[in-house]
Amino acid sequence: MNALDLDGLLTFWGRRWDDILELVLQHLAVVALSLLIATVVGVLIGILVWNRPVPRSLTIAAAGVALTIPSLALLALITPVFGLGWTPTVLSLVFYSLLPIVRNTVVGLREVSPAIMESAKGMGMSPAKILFAVQLPMAWPIILTGVRVAAQLTIGIAAIAAYVAGPGLGQFIFQGLSSLGSKNALNFALTGTLGVVLLALVVDGAFVLISRSTTSRGLRV
């Protein structure tokens, strides 16, 4: 039993400001790194399968199934091979990010209208040129929405990864658990949880800006 003590929480924040900031940055770094890898891999997979019906439905079904696997189970399964810390964290975050990214890449590439593809062909563009100069820029806003969904997902999962010594705010949450009964338990857990929520909201907002600045100028409305 532990009641909230606001003064105590504020002093806790004042005293540990450096730690909190470092954990926030770690959390952000691990999520950003995973998203970067997942975007590259996911878009590549999407490019490979988008116009082949059987691999496409297989990939999307497999990714959908993969997403149901509980994160603690996956993290635990890969620790015997990859040890503790950053490696299993990044790997599992990439794993969970792939579904939304691959799915949205496929949807985005397929949504480019056949008329546009044909005009590109008529202008003498090679298939590779069409892909990079026409299809990908047009699909980008949809792909980015997939990355945004993945970001929300991974920010939450990264909190659990602290259990396998992963970086980030999850460490505070688990420190709260391990100091259960002490005065600071609630402060630790509350700071960690609130930090994750705030981070998720800020990142979600940042994606609006990213999407505005990286969308091809002709597509901006």
Next chain:
Amino acid sequence: MTVTTETQAIGATRAAEAPARPRFFTWRRFTTPIVVVVVLALLLLWVSTLQLDSIEQRTLNWGYITLRVGEHLSLTVVASALVAVLAIPTGILLAKTRSATVRNVILAIANIGQATPAVGVVILLAILWQTGYTTALVALVVYAFLPVLRNTMIGIQQVDANVRESARGMGMTPNQVLTRIEVPLAVPVILAGLRTALVFCVGVATIATFINAGGLGDMIVNGLKLQRYPVLVVGAVLVACIALLIDWIAGFAEDLLKPKGI
């Protein structure tokens, strides 16, 4: 003229339905359970070849494993049932309120709730209240409540205004419109929300081990702590299989319970 078009329309829908019927049972529909059975068989085979030490023997036996699986399933199923009973009526009530502010505030809360990490909710509840099964159950319900609530509200709200108006025009009372038109049309969206909630619950029930609520998370955490990888692997694979099977059953139920006309 109208008669012919009508018969054509009916014929057309029948023709469209005809191939849809036998497609209900296909190999594809049973891929998941087949994969799960194969994985479990391989797991059993692998464990039976291992020389287990005394610590491993204490957890890798049928009694212990069925107990943990039972705990895990009971947490998941009880929490999901509670969520269904609580969140669906609330969602229907909220969708029917006149005040748009109430709805928007609830949807905003639901969005923030989705950004909240499950570990945080579970551990905070344990610190503020107590550890154990009941706390885990409450945390699961709190956590799975929002997606179901949101899907129910969205499902009811997305019903086409024209459909609603035609129902009114046929002389239905507002309650009849709700129970005979809006709710059935919202069922697919509501069921999708429940399916998400079920899969969520399997995952969050794994975390319940941190607050002494049992479940298969116990095996994962013990395996990690004691460096007994067979224990860890068995726990993790079992949880993954349960998640896959529950998602599969929910998908099956979704197809069965969907109103026939949609």
